[in-house]
Amino acid sequence: MTNFAIKVDNLSKRYRIGTMDEKHDTLGGFIQSVILSPFRNYKKIKSLSTFNNNEDENIIWAIEKITFEIQHGTLLGIIGKNGAGKSTLLKILSRITAPSSGSAKINGRIASLLEVGTGFHPDLSGRENIFLNGTLLGMKKNEIMKNFNNIVDFSGVGKFIDTPIKRYSSGMRVRLAFSVAAYLEAEILLIDEVLAVGDIEFQNKCISKMEDISKQGRTILFVSHNMGAIQSICDTGLLLSNGRLDMHSDINSVLNKYVSNVDTNILEKDLNEVENRTGGKIIRIQSIKIIDTKSGNKIQNALSGQNVTIEIYFKNLSAEIIEKVNFAISFYNASMNFMFACSGRPINKLFNASPGENCVKCEIKKLPINSGRIYIGLHCDSKDQTLDNIKEAGYIDIEKGDYYGTGILPAPKKQGLLIDYNFNK
Secondary structure, three states: OOOEEEEEEEEEEEEEOOOOOOOOOOHHHHHHHHHHHHHHHHHHHHHHHOOOOOOOOOEEEEEEEEEEEEEOOOEEEEEOOOOOOHHHHHHHHOOOOOOOEEEEEEOOOEEEEOOOOOOOOOOOEHHHHHHHHHHHOOOOHHHHHHHHHHHHHHHOOHHHOOOEHHHOOHHHHHHHHHHHHHOOOOOEEEEEOHHHHOOHHHHHHHHHHHHHHHHOOOEEEEEOOOHHHHHHHOOEEEEEEOOEEEEEEEHHHHHHHHHHOOOHHHHOOOOOOOOOEEEOOOEEEEEEEEEEOOOOOEOOEEEOOOOEEEEEEEEEOOOOOEEEEEEEEEEEOOOOOEEEEEEOOOOOOOEEEOOEEEEEEEEEOOOOEOOEEEEEEEEEEEOOEEEEEEEEEEEEEEEOOOOOOOOOOOOOOOOOEOOOOOOOO
16 A cells, blocks of 8 residues: 655756847848748747757756655645745646656645635635635535535634625635635645735634644645744755755754855854954954854854854954953844843853954854844953944844744744743643
8 A cells, every 4th residue: 555645756847938039120120020920939839848858048947856755644844945946846746737757646635725816716705716616626515515614714704705705805815715725625735835925813723723634644735935834834844945855854954954055155254344343452353153053054044942052253362361251142133222132241151262263152042032134243341341342243034933832933023032931820
């Protein structure tokens, strides 16, 4: 008996991109173009599906030589930058488009939610569209009728169920579309970014529903740029890069690699010549690195709740050891308003700075920032004397993460602080 839910073998999809028609400056050139256009158009149409072995500049590979296999009951997150091939992969798995080469085997009934409003008719009511969309997804009429009340209740649009879909907001349409797909008794569910238009309450509701679906042994493939949602829903992940499979592993390892793929020039900014500083005559801060504590990789992006280590590289310009040196790291929001700081003095962590190059490290457990770009300031002092101070030494971009480990993302307020707490009765 076959155990896999989806098996992809050497899957590739290529497209031929269009080129602009040549414009003619003379009447003779224009007439010649008109006469030859039927033949030229036929050649263009034929070339869209005809490829030779010689690559040309008008061919792009949306995905190339992807191979993976997942078992039933898997919660798979597919991540990658825009243009990485995520949506193309789901379209092939949904049988919307055919691959150029390779194969994708599906073992089970499949339902897909790839675009807001797909399968809806704008002039039909929500009630009519439930039956229409359910039929397109492969549901039988008695199956739709059995789940109709649950679909409406889950969507939260019951008050407008007899209103034409064209009067719904995009959020209302995705609520209804997801609700229909969620109650389809399919073994495999494909979801592409559609939850991005829902409010936080509905997103958390969908997360809980998808977790319930997975407990029934059903499989979910989820594409999203919301790293927190991916982290809270999925147990395994695929990382796509430029159409190729970069990594297939547990979700935390995949997310760590994704946020680590940054320009190292940003991470290794030279602070020697920065103008916005006080001091720097005896102790001079030279650079800062932000490290994922678990992997040891340099990062510029992190998830809230992730363990990170900040390394400060500095130079003692004197010929003597400077004793009891304190370092402090301050964090500011996008408006450069102070958020919080980590200082060695309150925890009695002072250092002796030897002449020449030095490095101190500060580990932050469970990064307590919700989301947004956070700017970092550095301060160094000894015996109440400022040795060096840089107000803006670098920055880090924070994505929403599963900070509390509950699968429920924090409220959507930007750049808020998160704290550990508990309720008891």
